[in-house]
Amino acid sequence: MTTLSDSRPPHARSAAAAGLIRGAATGRFILQRCQDCSNVQYPPRDACHNCLGTELAWEDVDRQGLLSAKTTIQASNEPYFQKRLPWTVGIVASAEGPSIVAHLLPGCVAGEPVVMDLRLDAAGRGVVVAQPATTHLGSLAANSRPLEDDFFQDPKNKRLLVTDGCSTLGHFVIAGLLSRGVTTVTAGCPGSDGICPEHEQSDRVNWVRVATDYAWPSEEWYLAAQLPNPKGTGDGHAFDAVFDTTA
């Protein structure tokens, strides 16, 4: 299979991690909260690690935290990061409790407060991005990544692709994007008849048929969808952001 590993970070995720994409689409900082004991947890799980309840909901939670540890990565196993080194990440002690490994935007200082967002990375996945709660002048390292532009944040006036608009996650993502004033979203429909009832919901969604036997971002996937292949056409900017909502 074609890999675009130099243009995207690691892509594999569990089903439970889908809530992070919802957060990135809606611009909300949501984490799993147990409906039985109210415990907030991260990383995403299939049960509450406090009470073993299985009723978990993604709810808005406090974005604040303290940066407990920081590292500037100078050697990576992944081609995407190798081209963007050095890359800074840290552990945030979130106000809600869990320790959260996050990408750090410039200016984060260990021991100081940060605020977190869920944003979309270049793999179409939701990730936690932290930035300083207050600006620290002089703490910005030259050449360091990540930068704001390494993640997708504001959907307005952007060309957006949702790989599977018919999945539960796809529905949430499309609704979230439309609610933020997006004019059009391109969405894949893997249904064999190409007509799902939900397709009627908005003329702001441009549906394209996608083949289920190819995974985004393969060339075959783009070919089947009759969309410009960013690799084949050399146009890496056919879309400004891709939300990979395929289960």
Next chain:
Amino acid sequence: MKYDGVAVAVPVTVPYERFSDKSAQWWIARALKMLLDGSGLGKDQIDGLALSSFTLTPDTPVSVTQHLGLSPRWLDGIALGGASGVVALRRAARAVQTGDASVVACVAADTNRPESFRSLVTSFSRFAQDASYPYGGAGPNASFALLTDYYMRTYGATAEDFGKLAVSQRANASATPWSLLQKPLTLKNYLDARPIADPLRLFDCVMPCAGAEAFLVMRDDMAQDLGIPHARIMGTIERHNAFSEDVVQDKGGWSVDAAELWSSAGVGPKDTDFVQTYDDYPVISMLQFEDLGFCGKGEGPDFVRAHDFGVGGTFPHNTSGGQLSTGQAGAAGGHLGLVEGLRQLTGAAPNPVHLVNGIGLVSGFGMINYDRGLCSAAAILSRSSS
């Protein structure tokens, strides 16, 4: 319950290779052959097998029985990485003591191809895949960089403190024929090495390789009949997912159980002739010194400054050079310290410690599932005459 009637013997290391085109099964076979040659036992006399490997896929431990023609009546697959050696010892000892097995071969082996380390860390665990590996793709280097950063700022450790451990282990490795990193290392070399993940430099980071480590756990009377040197188990502990509320890991599960370990063994930290810690990164050795009671929490840096870690020093430590100098052969890294400890206690070490009490401690640490290592284990061993 004590480990009466149990002997631990025949520590073997299949010499490591940086990269290998052989399979894990091949390395396991080599280790088993060395166990048979070292004990005089036949293959059909091995009636228990405890196996640890990350690179058996698509096989499992039971596949290996057919592959290598074994028919054990007791089989355990121990997927605990750096804690697998001590845990295999504990499981095997109880099996022998209860009569479920007479001779258990405890084997850890992994191969290493240029791409295999990346594939291991990419899908190491679900939490790593979802919530740590996509953040820089640096695997355990990044996790230990974060632990080290936190530890340095909280307890005042310096790069020189970690460097001292790396340098003294390299000196120990010079007497260990199979260690992959033999080139002498100075503190200046350590400090001048290229950065990997701040604050870690090159010689803070273990080098993945291929290899195997193994030993036998058997009935005491069998070891005596065979006339093979052996050691005894004085006490052991294991603990998983301890201190999950700690924001950053600055203590491991050892500190839950250390008092129990020493009291069950009936000795104290000052009675040990050597210590073999799990050492893929120096910071974790410092945590083991603290959590196992050799010094207090946060006293690791002063402890390191106060001691000489060579075999003739005040605190002989990782006497084969540890993983930092011999390499990390996957799960075999979790057996390396135990095998070296057994060599010391059975008179088979190329870099021997002067034994006063004939007692040593071995500890393990493993499985960075997300942001911290989940498994910790330790064993206190003695030579059979003590």
